[in-house]
Amino acid sequence: MNSRLHVVYTDSASLELIRPILAELPQPPKNARITFKPNLVVAKPSSSGATTDPTLVACIVQYLQEAGYRDIRIAEGSWVGERNTNHAYRICGYEEISRKYNVPLIDLKRDKARKVEVDGLEIEVCEEILTTDFLINMPVLKAHCQTRITCALKNLKGCIPDREKRRFHTLGLHRPIAALGSTIKSGWVIVDGIIGDLTFEEGGTPIRMDKIIIGTDPVLVDAYAIQLMGYELQDVPYVTMAAHLGAGSADLSKAEIIEHGQKDTEYIPQQPANRIAERYNSLIDQRQACSSCYASLIYALWRYEQLHGRLPAGVSLAIGQGFKGKDTGYSVAPTANARQTYGIGSCTARVCSHYVRGCPPSAKEVLTQLEDWLK
Numbered sequence: 001m002n003s004r005l006h007v008v009y010t011d012s013a014s015l016e017l018i019r020p021i022l023a024e025l026p027q028p029p030k031n032a033r034i035t036f037k038p039n040l041v042v043a044k045p046s047s048s049g050a051t052t053d054p055t056l057v058a059c060i061v062q063y064l065q066e067a068g069y070r071d072i073r074i075a076e077g078s079w080v081g082e083r084n085t086n087h088a089y090r091i092c093g094y095e096e097i098s099r100k101y102n103v104p105l106i107d108l109k110r111d112k113a114r115k116v117e118v119d120g121l122e123i124e125v126c127e128e129i130l131t132t133d134f135l136i137n138m139p140v141l142k143a144h145c146q147t148r149i150t151c152a153l154k155n156l157k158g159c160i161p162d163r164e165k166r167r168f169h170t171l172g173l174h175r176p177i178a179a180l181g182s183t184i185k186s187g188w189v190i191v192d193g194i195i196g197d198l199t200f201e202e203g204g205t206p207i208r209m210d211k212i213i214i215g216t217d218p219v220l221v222d223a224y225a226i227q228l229m230g231y232e233l234q235d236v237p238y239v240t241m242a243a244h245l246g247a248g249s250a251d252l253s254k255a256e257i258i259e260h261g262q263k264d265t266e267y268i269p270q271q272p273a274n275r276i277a278e279r280y281n282s283l284i285d286q287r288q289a290c291s292s293c294y295a296s297l298i299y300a301l302w303r304y305e306q307l308h309g310r311l312p313a314g315v316s317l318a319i320g321q322g323f324k325g326k327d328t329g330y331s332v333a334p335t336a337n338a339r340q341t342y343g344i345g346s347c348t349a350r351v352c353s354h355y356v357r358g359c360p361p362s363a364k365e366v367l368t369q370l371e372d373w374l375k
C-alpha cells in the first residue's frame with residue numbers, strides 16, 4: 001500500500017488513459033488468481049449512478065489478460081433485496097464481459113463463508129474473497145443514506161453473506177465496515193467516478209463526474225472521496241476506524257495526488273434526470289463547465305441544503321470555462337433576486353471578485369467557501 005492516488009479525468013469513451021497508470025501499480029503475483037469486486041448493489045445500469053461501469057471493468061480485464069494473467073473472475077453479492085446477483089450481472093452488462101473475455105461471474109450470495117475475527121468481532125466473509133490472491137476493488141463514488149458516502153471500504157460489504165449484511169446494520173455499520181476493511185486486502189482500488197449518485201446508493205439521482213480514482217489504499221481513497229462529496233472525515237466514522245485498525249491511512253496531507261487527463265469534458269445533464277441538480281439550476285450560470293467541477297458544485301449545494309434547511313439566498317453562482325480569460329467587465333447573468341455573484345473554480349477568477357480557487361475545487365472547498373461568504 002502506498003500513499004499515492006491517481007485521479008484520472010475521463011469519460012468511459014477514453015479509458016485507455018488508465019493503462020499506463022495500471023502499469024505503475026504493484027502488479028499481481030505471477031499466476032495469481034485475480035478477483036474483481038465491482039459494485040452491483042442493484043440491477044440497474046451504470047448510467048443510473050448505482051453500479052460500476054462495465055467498460056471500466058472490461059478495460060482492466062483486457063489489460064491483465066494482455067499481461068499474461070489467465071485466472072480472472074468477477075465476484076459480487078447484490079443487496080439483500082435481490083435473490084441472486086445474476087439479475088444484476090445481466091442488467092449491468094457483465095454477461096457480455098464474461099462471454100467476450102471468458103471470465104466467470106461468481107454470485108457471492110451462493111458462496112460458502114468463513115468466520116474471521118477482527119477487533120473483537122467475528123465476521124463471516126465469502127470464501128472466494130478470502131482465498132483470492134489479488135482483489136481489485138471497484139466501487140462507485142456515491143452517497144449513502146446511512147453512512148453518507150459509499151466507496152472503497154463499504155464496497156466490501158458485498159463480500160459477505162446476506163445474513164451478515166443484515167447483522168452489520170444491527171451493529172451500526174461503521175464498526176463492522178471498518179473491521180471488514182482491515183480483514184479484506186485490496187490489491188488495487190479503482191473507483192468508478194464517471195457517473196455516481198448524489199443521494200442514495202441505489203442510484204436514481206445520477207451525477208456525472210468523469211473521474212476515476214486509482215490507488216492501493218482503500219482508506220486513503222475513501223478519505224479523498226469524502227472531501228470530493230463535501231463531507232469532513234469525522235462525518236464518516238468508519239474511515240478513521242479502519243485507519244486505526246491498520247487498513248490504511250486517512251491522512252490526505254501525506255498523500256501524493258497525481259492528476260491525469262483532460263478536465264474539460266463538458267457537463268451534460270443525466271438521463272434519468274437528476275431532479276435535485278435541476279432544482280439548483282436557477283442559482284447557477286453555467287458556461288461550458290467541466291463535469292467534475294459542476295459535480296463539486298452540486299454536491300456542495302446539496303450539503304448546504306442539508307446543513308441549513310435551505311439553499312443559499314440572494315446569490316448567483318458562475319461556473320465554467322466560458323468565463324475563462326474574461327475580465328471583470330464581462331457580464332455574469334445574475335439569477336432572480338441575486339445580490340452577489342460568486343465564482344466556482346479558477347476559470348471565474350477574473351470575472352468574479354469572490355471565487356473558489358481550484359481546478360476543479362472539491363465540494364468541501366466550495367461548501368467551506370460558501371459558508372464563509374454567507375455567514
Ligand code: SF4
Pocket residue numbers: 263264288289290292293319320321344345346347348358359360361
Ligand atoms: S475551473 Fe474551469 S477548467 Fe477547471 S474544472 Fe472548473 S470549469 Fe473546468
